[in-house]
Amino acid sequence: APNLNLVVRGTSRSFVFRYMLGGKRKEKSLGSANTITISQAKEMAEKFRVGLTEGTAPMTPKEVLDKEVRADLTFEDYAEKAIEKIANVRLWKNAKHKAQWFATVRAYAIPVLGKKKLSEIKRADVLAVLLPIWSTKTETASRVRGRLENIFSYAVSDGLMDFNPALWRGNLDRDLPPASKIQQVQHQESMPLEELQEKIGCFYPATTRTKQAILFTILTASRVGESVPARWDEIDWENRIWSVPPERRKDQKPYPHRVPLSDQAIELLKSIEKKGDHIFGVSEESLGSRYTLTKLLKRLTGTTATMHGFRSTFRDWAAENGVPDIVAEKCLMHTTGNAVVQAYQRSDLLEQRREVMQQWADAVFSGVSSAA
Numbered sequence: 001a002p003n004l005n006l007v008v009r010g011t012s013r014s015f016v017f018r019y020m021l022g023g024k025r026k027e028k029s030l031g032s033a034n035t036i037t038i039s040q041a042k043e044m045a046e047k048f049r050v051g052l053t054e055g056t057a058p059m060t061p062k063e064v065l066d067k068e069v070r071a072d073l074t075f076e077d078y079a080e081k082a083i084e085k086i087a088n089v090r091l092w093k094n095a096k097h098k099a100q101w102f103a104t105v106r107a108y109a110i111p112v113l114g115k116k117k118l119s120e121i122k123r124a125d126v127l128a129v130l131l132p133i134w135s136t137k138t139e140t141a142s143r144v145r146g147r148l149e150n151i152f153s154y155a156v157s158d159g160l161m162d163f164n165p166a167l168w169r170g171n172l173d174r175d176l177p178p179a180s181k182i183q184q185v186q187h188q189e190s191m192p193l194e195e196l197q198e199k200i201g202c203f204y205p206a207t208t209r210t211k212q213a214i215l216f217t218i219l220t221a222s223r224v225g226e227s228v229p230a231r232w233d234e235i236d237w238e239n240r241i242w243s244v245p246p247e248r249r250k251d252q253k254p255y256p257h258r259v260p261l262s263d264q265a266i267e268l269l270k271s272i273e274k275k276g277d278h279i280f281g282v283s284e285e286s287l288g289s290r291y292t293l294t295k296l297l298k299r300l301t302g303t304t305a306t307m308h309g310f311r312s313t314f315r316d317w318a319a320e321n322g323v324p325d326i327v328a329e330k331c332l333m334h335t336t337g338n339a340v341v342q343a344y345q346r347s348d349l350l351e352q353r354r355e356v357m358q359q360w361a362d363a364v365f366s367g368v369s370s371a372a
Contacts, residue, residue: 004045006033015041017048017058028058073160075121076114079105082151099322101147107319108133108144118155123165127175134176139192140316142179145172190312191305197367202300204368205271210296212272213280217307219265219361221314221331223250224293224307226257230279240266241350249333257333260354262361314360321359327352 005016013033019026028048030041048058080102087098112129113121126148133141148166155161166172191199196218206212217227226244234243242265243256261269272279294306311332318328331353 002045003049004030004041017045019048019052019058021052021057073118074114075116075118076110078118078155078160079109079151082154083147085154086150096321100320103319103322104140104144105147105151107325108140109148118160119162121152121161121165123171126165126172130172130176134179135182136190137312137316138179138182140320143320189304189306190309190316191301191303193313193317193363195303195305196310196313196364199301199303200364200368204365206268209280210293211300212268213282213293214297214300214307215268216265216280218310218364219262219268220259220357221311221360222259222333223311225250226333228280228282228293231277232274232279233277235261235269235279237266240354244333251333258348258350260350260357262358264361264365265357317360317363318356321363323356324352327356331356 003017003019005018007014007016015030015033015036015038017028017030019028030036030044033041036044051058083098083101083105086101092098109129113125116125126145129148130141130145133144145166145168149164149168152161152164152166156164203211203215203218206215213228216230217224220227220242222244226248229248230242230244234245235241236243240261242259242261244259245256246252246254249257269279275281294308297307298304315328315332318331323331327349330349
């Protein structure tokens, strides 16, 4: 049969299909003559010849099967392997860098793309990941896009995708405004961590009740309605815990919410002179004054950031630094999971949150050498 050859090397005999493709001579092994018959070899050779006339390179049944299995790979299956490969190729020395890639992909991409086959992911799917956060968490969204582009570029190289749907130029730039322009025009309710690190000198040293209240709220990632009316008897100095009573819990749980206090939070509290039951001199009854705190914040920092925005800053930092979702949500006193999950997940994960809150305080104060 044309193109079909029996190659004998010593005692081994195998069928080989020889052909020309792109001006180059190539050959494809069909298998040992001990495992396939001459008629099977001729049938395969005929299929290969037909395929060549249509521009398709010859593939054995095993190769076809391998390709089909690979075509079923989901984004979730592939993404983590790709990140590991990227880390190895780029010789990342900082383990935290790889953890940040994993964390952002898990937090933002996998909920949307996780179960989709790589071969089926289109531009619209990538937009479904990015659009909800492009204008509100622009810096994080831009990083997610770049990381997806890298992952998909490996998938294209591996023959699992025909096109990279996360490319910016001539692709996503048709639907998403440039990140740099958004950051110039958007109202910065949430202050980026880098800016907070620069502005921390506006509140530290905390020499006034206003600065003390702002700094305590930032360090505990709490709501103003929880932090500003805090009382001294809510502080457990020995165990370094602040207990927010049920009446100030937004989630209406009938028990106190325990907030682990970082070294910096403890240092701040120790620096405050006790002038009554309330740490910052504001009771629940006089909470109307809490609404002026954001005005004072804007005046101190010269930004449009809000007090509540610091909780978003914390959440973005947590996602970028590999903090598990459930731990980050409990740090923010958010309800986690459905009723069944909550029934089994009774722990408030205090010790895990203690480590996270210390890391958060260290990040906030990273540019202040005199902080604890």
